Amino acid sequence: MQKNFLSNESFPLFLQGLAASGDLHGPVLTDDGVMAFRPICSPADIQLDCIRTLIPPKKYFFPPKEAILTYSPVKGYQLTKAAGKKVILFGLHPCDLAGIAYLDRVFLESQPDPLFVKRRKAVTLIGLSCEPDEYCFCGTMGTAEPQNFDIFMHRTEAGFYLSAGSSRGKKIIRRLSVLLEAREPPSPVPCECKIEETILQAATRGETFSESRLWEDFAGRCLSCGACSLCCPTCYCFDVQERGRLDGETAERLREWDNCLFKSHGEVAGGHNFRKTREERFRYRFQHKYLGFGPMRGIVSCVGCGRCRDVCPVKIDLMELFREKANIL
Amino acid sequence: MKKPTMAIAGLTACSGCQLTLLNCEAELPEVAGCFDLIFFPMGISGGDECASVDVAIVEGAVSTPDDLETLLHLRSRSRFLVAFGTCALWGGVAAMKNHESRTELTKIVYHDVAGEVLTFNPEPFHFFVTVDFAIPGCPPEKDELLALLSSLLRGSFPVFPIYPVCTECRNRENRCLLVEDNELCLGPLIQAGCGARCPAAGIVCEGCRGPVAEANVASEMELLMQKGFPREEIISRMRRFCPEWNYEQRH
Ligand code: SF4
Ligand code: SF4
Ligand code: SF4
Ligand code: SF4
Numbered sequence: 073m074q075k076n077f078l079s080n081e082s083f084p085l086f087l088q089g090l091a092a093s094g095d096l097h098g099p100v101l102t103d104d105g106v107m108a109f110r111p112i113c114s115p116a117d118i119q120l121d122c123i124r125t126l127i128p129p130k131k132y133f134f135p136p137k138e139a140i141l142t143y144s145p146v147k148g149y150q151l152t153k154a155a156g157k158k159v160i161l162f163g164l165h166p167c168d169l170a171g172i173a174y175l176d177r178v179f180l181e182s183q184p185d186p187l188f189v190k191r192r193k194a195v196t197l198i199g200l201s202c203e204p205d206e207y208c209f210c211g212t213m214g215t216a217e218p219q220n221f222d223i224f225m226h227r228t229e230a231g232f233y234l235s236a237g238s239s240r241g242k243k244i245i246r247r248l249s250v251l252l253e254a255r256e257p258p259s260p261v262p263c264e265c266k267i268e269e270t271i272l273q274a275a276t277r278g279e280t281f282s283e284s285r286l287w288e289d290f291a292g293r294c295l296s297c298g299a300c301s302l303c304c305p306t307c308y309c310f311d312v313q314e315r316g317r318l319d320g321e322t323a324e325r326l327r328e329w330d331n332c333l334f335k336s337h338g339e340v341a342g343g344h345n346f347r348k349t350r351e352e353r354f355r356y357r358f359q360h361k362y363l364g365f366g367p368m369r370g371i372v373s374c375v376g377c378g379r380c381r382d383v384c385p386v387k388i389d390l391m392e393l394f395r396e397k398a399n400i401l
Numbered sequence: 402m403k404k405p406t407m408a409i410a411g412l413t414a415c416s417g418c419q420l421t422l423l424n425c426e427a428e429l430p431e432v433a434g435c436f437d438l439i440f441f442p443m444g445i446s447g448g449d450e451c452a453s454v455d456v457a458i459v460e461g462a463v464s465t466p467d468d469l470e471t472l473l474h475l476r477s478r479s480r481f482l483v484a485f486g487t488c489a490l491w492g493g494v495a496a497m498k499n500h501e502s503r504t505e506l507t508k509i510v511y512h513d514v515a516g517e518v519l520t521f522n523p524e525p526f527h528f529f530v531t532v533d534f535a536i537p538g539c540p541p542e543k544d545e546l547l548a549l550l551s552s553l554l555r556g557s558f559p560v561f562p563i564y565p566v567c568t569e570c571r572n573r574e575n576r577c578l579l580v581e582d583n584e585l586c587l588g589p590l591i592q593a594g595c596g597a598r599c600p601a602a603g604i605v606c607e608g609c610r611g612p613v614a615e616a617n618v619a620s621e622m623e624l625l626m627q628k629g630f631p632r633e634e635i636i637s638r639m640r641r642f643c644p645e646w647n648y649e650q651r652h
Contacts, residue, residue, distance in 0.1 A: 104576040104603060127574050136572040292651055295589035295617045295624075298568035313560045318431050318551045329572065335615050336563040350615070350652055383571070385580050385589065386624055 075245075075252035079231040082251040084115040087162070089248040094158030094196060097132075099125055109161065120227070122163060123205050124379055128305035129161060129168050130175055133191045136302070140187065140312075141325040154190040161195050165202040166218040167210040167377040171305025172197065173220035174373055178308050182367060196240060199224035207378030209391070211265030226257065233257040265376075267391065270398045275362050275372050280355065281393045291351035293386045294333060300380035300388070301331040301357075306373040309337070332357045358390055405455035405553065408440035408448075410475060412468040413495060413523060414461030417540040418486035419443045422458075425543050432547075435554055453478040456553055462488040462495050462523035469529065476530040481553065484526045484535040485546075491611040491643040493539060495523040499644040534559065537592050539609035539642060545594055562593040565613045566606050570597035578605050583628045585638060590616040611643045618650045 078086050090096055096112045099122035107125045109132070112118055142150050164172070179188035199221035204210065218224045222241035225232040234252065236242040245252070281287075301307035309330040316323040330337055333353045338346035347353045364371040374390075381389045411419055423444060425432065436456070440448035457479035463469050476482050487493040498506055499522045507515040526532050536545050545561060552559040562568070566588040570577070578600055579586040586605040588597070592613040599606050612618075625635050639646055 102574065102576075105581075106574050106576050108574045126571070293617075293620050293623075295567070295620055296565065296615065297571075297589045298564055299571050302568065302571045314557075315548060315560070316551045316555050316557065318428060318435060318547060318554070320435065320551075320554050331564070331568070334564050383577075383580070385567075385577070386620060 075249050075254050076234050076257065077231055077253050077255035078225070078234060078251060079253070081231075083231070086248055086251050087112070087115045087118070089251065090160045090162065090198070090244065093244060094160045094194075096160045096162060098162035109163075112162070118163065120163070120200070121203075123202065123208075124165070124377055124382065126303060126379075126383065128171055128303065128377070128379065129164060130171065130305055130308070132159060132161060132195055133172075133175065133188050134179070134308065134310075137326060137328040138187070139324045140327050142322070143324070144322040151186060154187045154194075156190040156194040159195045160198060162198040163200045164197055164221065165200060165210075165377075167208070167375040168305055169197060169199050169218055169220045170210075170375040171377065174306045174371075174375065175308060176220070177368065177371075196222045196244070198222065199237075201226045205378070207382045208376060209265050209267055209271075209378065210376035211268055226260075228258060267394060267398075270394045271362070271372070274394055274397070275370075278363055279397070280359060280363075281397060282355075284393055284396060286392055286396060287351050287354055290354045290388050291349065294350055294354070294388055295385060296331070296333045296335070296350065297385060298329075298331040298334065299383040299385070300333070302329055303379040303383045305375060305377055305379070306361075307331070311336070332360065358393065361390065404435060404437040406452070407436040407438050408454045408457045408459075408475065408479065409438070409444070410440065410442065410457065410459050410471065412459065412461030412471060412489070413464035413520075414486070414488045414493070416443060416460070418460035418489075418538075421486075421538075421540045421543055421546060425547060428547055432550060435550070451478070453480075455479070456481045456483060458483045458485045459526070460485045460489055462492050462525060463529060464495060464523040465520050472526060472530060481533040482526070482530065483549065484532045486541050487537055487539040487609060487611050487642050488523070489526050490532075490535045490537050492523050492525050492645070493642055496525075496644040497640045497642075499523065500640070536561075537610040538595065542594055563614050564593050565589050565616070566591045566593050566595065566597050566600070566610070569593045569595070570600045570606075573597055573601055575600045576603075578603070579624075585625055585628075585630050585635065587621075587639065589621050590618060590639070608639060608642050612646065615652050616650065617652070618646055618648055620651060622648060 087096060097109055098112050099107055099119045100110045100117045101119055102108050107119060107122050109125050109129055140152050179185040199218050221237040223244060224235050224237060234245055236245050309332060310327045311330040313326045314323060315326060347356055361374045362372055364373060409419060439452055439454060457475045459475055463472055484490045488495060503522060507518050511518055534549060536549055549559045570588055575597060578584040584605050587608040588600060588606040590612060591606055591608045592610045595610060622635055626632060
């Protein structure tokens with residue numbers, strides 16, 4: 073039998089071993105008490121019980137704001153080059169792994185984004201099992217079953233059961249096998265989620281809840297603060313801006329995270345706006361998250377991480393739409 | 402190519418905005434190389450008061466007959482008028498008591514000579530003239546000023562954020578003082594661009610950059626009142642940098 077079990081005692085050594093393959097990052101509490109993916113300075117800093125970070129791991133592949141192109145008369149147009157520094161990203165829950173899998177489809181498939189490609193290749197994904205809280209509903213999106221990892225670590229009281237999901241993961245496990253022993257993994261406990269069927273059925277029939285009164289309620293309360301999509305592991309909308317420099321000759325093109333609830337999201341030249349009201353923007357947000365469009369039509373992009381419901385200052389929750397329709401509260 | 406001409410001036414204000422410009426130390430030679438600065442009383446003596454200019458960058462609120470005259474004069478001799486800073490754009494700190502009686506306030510400060518004081522309620526430029534561009538902030542951000550100057554040189558529009566301070570705050574992974582600590586943070590109502598400077602230092606956003614487009618004022622008020630803040634306190638905080646809000650506005 074393969075060596076697959078890592079005891080709690082060997083865990084710090086395992087982390088040290090991981091750090092030999094790249095800079096080790098994972099969930100830590102910042103000085104002001106925010107759960108965030110950051111570089112790990114000491115194994116004791118890792119928050120193994122982290123439920124969710126504020127900003128999802130997408131920031132490693134697709135930062136909030138960056139220059140993607142520069143122009144100068146001497147060098148002409150130049151695409152930004154990502155550093156592609158090797159990172160070992162530890163502590164990814166199944167929902168975050170699923171979120172990365174979704175972004176992979178967006179940024180790696182038909183028209184690969186060079187910056188995303190470079191950074192994505194440089195990051196090794198180490199998954200970690202978790203306990204859902206009242207905001208999670210990942211069972212719903214079929215993400216409770218981990219996918220898209222290099223290594224997944226199933227945590228139990230005595231230690232972790234490891235499985236490799238890629239050749240890179242296998243290599244690391246092989247390299248660190250002195251720290252492991254062979255044990256029969258416990259049978260997985262199915263993750264139950266009451267709203268699962270409801271969401272999947274609604275998505276399949278292309279439900280838009282067009283008659284619901286909730287849209288008006290959401291639009292009236294929403295502060296357009298942006299948190300729901302900044303914190304969403306699968307929101308990838310960005311705005312592109314051209315910034316000419318003072319010298320009148322050089323310029324850069326920036327891209328920055330956007331949110332479909334902002335006034336400017338549907339605004340085009342001449343001030344025309346495809347979604348003038350916040351209510352229209354909410355309907356659009358729902359349709360993108362649950363019905364998808366373009367090449368991603370029919371793919372539910374919500375992975376049930378619960379971040380948007382947790383961070384919204386006015387507690388807006390799209391789940392209410394499903395609950396209202398199904399009369400479940 | 403002839404360099405565009407520029408005037409920089411101030412009305413009733415603290416001169417902090419003009420200082421922002423002088424603080425662009427690294428870029429000043431470049432700015433001076435791109436623009437012909439023909440009027441800048443705070444920085445250069447003996448400028449031409451009457452020549453027409455391509456750009457007038459003006460700080461401060463309109464609060465005296467002299468202010469109004471200067472503003473009208475600058476408007477009529479400039480191609481682009483830039484309201485520089487929160488006072489010029491919204492009224493700013495000097496306007497926080499605009500809802501109280503001017504006569505009473507003047508008496509408290511000037512006692513016997515109050516009758517001779519000719520000032521009126523500090524008001525933003527757009528109450529009197531057409532404003533072409535605005536840079537918010539108390540004081541404004543250096544980067545936004547440079548972005549505006551670069552755009553003017555090119556004849557394009559500067560791109561400024563159309564979202565609230567919260568967006569920058571979340572992106573920086575700050576602790577949300579409103580949600581986590583129930584503090585009176587105005588971030589959701591305020592124009593971004595400062596990089597959420599205050600919450601990043603653990604201090605609530607006081608709103609020094611003024612209202613963001615489509616601010617949901619009514620919802621923020623409801624939220625703060627649910628958290629136990631009296632309506633009067635919220636309003637007095639909101640008035641610190643911008644005297645006139647529509648408290649019922651949702652969109
Ligand atoms: S929509 Fe909300 S629950 Fe779904 S993945 Fe995004 S943040 Fe998580
Ligand atoms: S987090 Fe809530 S208040 Fe903020 S934009 Fe999203 S729905 Fe609106
Ligand atoms: S601390 Fe203030 S500015 Fe930052 S997210 Fe919270 S409400 Fe917005
Ligand atoms: S956080 Fe608020 S008060 Fe502080 S600089 Fe920004 S806009 Fe001004």
